[in-house]
Amino acid sequence: MSDEIPVGSPPAPPGRHAAPGGWYADPTDPARERYWDGWQWSRQTRPAERSAKRPQPRTGSVRGAAPQARSGTSPLDERLAGWWHRAGAAVIDGVILFVVVTAILSPLYLEIGERMMPEIREMFAQALSGGQPSQLRPEELMSQRESMIILVISVVAGLAYHAVFLKWRGATPGKLITGLRVVSAGAPPGAPASDAPEAVPGGALTWRQSLSRAMIWVFPGQATCLWPVRIVDIILPLTDPHKRALHDRMAGTRVIRR
Secondary structure, eight states, rough: OOOSOOOOOOOOTTTTOOOOOOEEETTOTOOOOOOOOOOSSEEEEEOTTTTTTOOOOBBBBBOOOOOOOOOOSOOOHHHHOOOHHHHHHHHHHHHHHHHHHHHHHHHHHHHHHHHHHHHHHHHHHHHHHHHHOOOOOHHSOOOOOHHHHHHHHHHHHHHHHHHHHHHSSSSSSHHHHHEEEHHHHHHTTTTOTTTTTTOOSOOOOOOOHHHHHHHHGGGGGGGGGGHEEEHHHHHHHOTHHHTHOOOOHHTTTHHHHH
C-alpha cells in the first residue's frame, strides 16, 4: 500500500458539493480501489472489482479540493451560510477570545485594579457625603505602555486564533459549533501565481487566505477609527449575492454550511 495519498477527487452526483464516501477507482493505480471519506482520499485500498462500474475520478485536481457538482448551480452557492448563523459564530468566537485574552492579561488587570481602588473609594465617599464625585480619567490610571501591551496581545491572540483555526480546521470554534465551514472561492486578488493552483473553489484555505481574512476581521475591532470598516464588514453579507463579507471578498473565501 502506498503511503502517498493521491490528488484529485471522484465526481460528485448532481446537486451535491462532494461525492459520498465509498470505494472508487484509485487515481494512482487502476488495478485497485481507494476509499473516499466524503472530503478527501484515505490510505485504505483494496483490489478493484472488475465487474463493477464505478465513476472515474477527475485527474489534475489539487489536494484538499472538494469535488464539484455537475448541476448548473455552483455547489458553493447552494450551501452558503446565512447571516444569523455567521453572527452566532462571531459571538461565540468573541466570547472565547475575550476569556483567553483576559486570562493572559489578568496580572496586568489586577495591577491596574489595585491602582484604581483608592480613586474608586474616594468617589463613593464623595457620593455618600452628598458631594460631586470626581471623574475617573483612564489615562491617569493606565500608562501608554500598559495600553500598548493590551492592544498588542489582543491583536496577536485574535490573529492567531482565526488564522490557525481557519488553516487547520477550515473553521473557527464558533463556526464549528454552528455548523459552518470556510472554503476557498478561488485565488484572492493580487495573489502570486504560485498560490493560484492551491486556491481552488471549494478547497481548503491557503495560509495567505487565512491570514488575510483574519487581519481584515481583527484589526478594525481594535481601533476606534476603523469601526466603520467593521460595520460595513458585518452588514455586507446581507446585500452581497454570494453572502460575502468584506474579509471574504479580500481573502477570496466563502462561508458554507457543513
